[in-house]
Structures are given as structure tokens and as C-alpha cells.
Amino acid sequence: xxxxxYKYQGTGNDFxxxxxxxxxxxxxxxxxxxxxCDRRFGIGADGLILLENDTTVDFKMxxxxxxxxxxxxxxxxxxxxxxxAEFLNVFKKxxxxxxxxxxxxxxxxxNLVSLQMVDVDEIKTKPNAMFLNTGSPHHVQQVTNLSEFxxxxxxxxxxYGLYGKVGSNINFVEPVxxxxxxxxxxxxxxxxxxxxxxxxxxAAAIAMHKSGMVKSNHVFINVLGGxxxxxxxxxxxxxxxxxxxxxxxxxxxxxxxxxx
Numbered sequence: 001x002x003x004x005x006y007k008y009q010g011t012g013n014d015f016x017x018x019x020x021x022x023x024x025x026x027x028x029x030x031x032x033x034x035x036x037c038d039r040r041f042g043i044g045a046d047g048l049i050l051l052e053n054d055t056t057v058d059f060k061m062x063x064x065x066x067x068x069x070x071x072x073x074x075x076x077x078x079x080x081x082x083x084x085a086e087f088l089n090v091f092k093k094x095x096x097x098x099x100x101x102x103x104x105x106x107x108x109x110x111n112l113v114s115l116q117m118v119d120v121d122e123i124k125t126k127p128n129a130m131f132l133n134t135g136s137p138h139h140v141q142q143v144t145n146l147s148e149f150x151x152x153x154x155x156x157x158x159x160y161g162l163y164g165k166v167g168s169n170i171n172f173v174e175p176v177x178x179x180x181x182x183x184x185x186x187x188x189x190x191x192x193x194x195x196x197x198x199x200x201x202x203a204a205a206i207a208m209h210k211s212g213m214v215k216s217n218h219v220f221i222n223v224l225g226g227x228x229x230x231x232x233x234x235x236x237x238x239x240x241x242x243x244x245x246x247x248x249x250x251x252x253x254x255x256x257x258x259x260x
Contacts, residue, residue: 001258005036005043007251008084010076010113012195012225014251016043017084020050020062027062027070032260034068043256046187046194047074049081051088054098058091061099065189073101073135075198075244079113082106083248101135111247117202120239123210126162130207134242137168138203142213146174146182151193155186171200173208180220181208195225198244205230206239 006017050062065071105116124131129141155170167188185197205219228246
């Protein structure tokens with residue numbers, strides 16, 4: 001089987017993108033997805049995303065982690081599929097699409113994609129951390145000396161030890177200056193640190209606001225792969241109109257022959 005694919009990245013979080021509007025991709029073949037995401041034997045990516053038709057909105061996003069399993073929402077992947085859909089002329093400038101966690105609105109201006117995330121109504125406080133769902137589950141924990149922190153080792157301990165087999169993404173956060181934070185994330189499904197995690201960045205920004213570390217509803221986040229912004233509205237304990245903002249770029253187009 002020959003597969004035409006595109007490679008996109010958003011702040012270093014990279015994805016194999018496939019136009020599956022003809023529904024020819026074997027969606028249940030987890031070994032194939034894992035192979036395509038493999039950085040040594042396949043194309044290499046943090047995840048694989050299918051763009052499909054939707055009956056009510058512009059398109060549908062189907063997201064897989066690099067382990068081959070379909071997963072919860074991916075924020076940077078959402079920004080990348082918006083850029084991909086505009087490239088394919090599915091829409092121009094403004095769109096609404098369907099994902100595993102519901103409908104998302106987005107706008108594109110050049111390489112800059114602004115993606116509306118789900119509302120957050122519940123934030124659980126844990127010892128030295130917070131837990132919330134921004135389309136995917138996230139543990140947010142403030143640390144010191146983040147640049148030297150052992151993210152993979154400590155993230156793996158929490159991912160399995162605290163959250164079990166289902167797991168959670170684990171985010172470590174450090175203040176940089178007013179309204180600016182550095183974030184590093186251990187992602188479940190990838191089972192490693194990634195250069196960026198969109199839902200994690202969103203969770204970190206909201207958690208820092210909830211904890212009183214930031215008063216503004218416009219937070220700037222530095223990740224290993226670049227810079228992102230998170231905007232939101234707050235009403236009592238509820239966060240709405242949550243937007244993740246940053247670059248999403250096409251890296252290359254290719255074709256791969258698969259016999260899996």
C-alpha cells in the first residue's frame with residue numbers, strides 16, 4: 001500500500017498528516033500507525049492525524065499517539081490539522097471542525113493558528129499539583145530549576161504511579177517572569193518528553209491562574225520547541241473561551257510504501 005502523507009510541526013510537536021476523506025486508510029491497524037510514527041523505521045512523529053469529512057462542520061480530526069492507539073485531544077495536533085485543512089482548501093481563514101472532545105473553532109493568519117479548546121469547569125487539587133482536563137488529562141506541578149529537571153524519569157513515575165494504566169500527561173512548570181512560564185511535558189502514549197504539548201500548555205496556564213500565580217487571562221508559555229500563548233475568560237471557577245495560539249508549519253510531503 002502506497003500512502004501519501006504530509007509532515008507538520010507545531011512548536012516542535014510533529015505529526016504525520018493524512019488526507020483520509022476517501023476513507024482508504026486502515027484506521028484499526030495500530031501496527032501501521034506505530035510504524036509510520038517510528039523515528040528509525042518509519043516517517044517519525046509524535047502522532048498521526050487523519051483528516052476526514054464531517055456531515056455538519058468543515059472536517060473531522062482523528063488523532064493517534066505514536067504507540068498506534070487512537071487517543072484524546074491533541075492541542076498542537078489540532079493547530080496543525082487546521083493548517084493542513086487550509087492548505088487543502090477545505091476552508092479559508094476561519095473553520096469549525098470535529099474532534100474526539102467535540103467541536104473546535106479556529107482561525108489562521110499566515111502560520112499562526114488560534115485554536116479554541118474545551119471549557120474547563122473542574123480543577124482538582126493534589127499535593128503540590130493540580131489535575132484538570134483540557135481535552136486530555138493533565139497533571140500540572142510547579143518545580144524549580146526546570147532546565148535541569150529529569151522530566152522523563154519523574155514524569156514516568158507520576159504517569160503510572162499516581163494515575164495507573166490509563167495515565168495522565170505530566171507537566172512541570174516554572175515561572176519565568178510576569179505572565180510567562182516555562183513548561184516541559186511527559187506525554188502518555190509517546191511515553192517520553194516531547195518538545196511541546198498543546199493541551200498541556202493550556203492546562204498549565206489555567207492551573208497557574210487558578211493557583212494565583214498569574215492574574216492575567218493572557219499567559220505566555222515557553223516550551224522546548226518554541227513559544228505559545230493561552231487566552232481565556234474566567235467566570236467563578238469556570239474557564240471558557242480558551243484559545244491556544246502559535247505557529248503550525250508544513251515540513252514536507254512524501255510517499256511511503258507499507259506492507260503492514
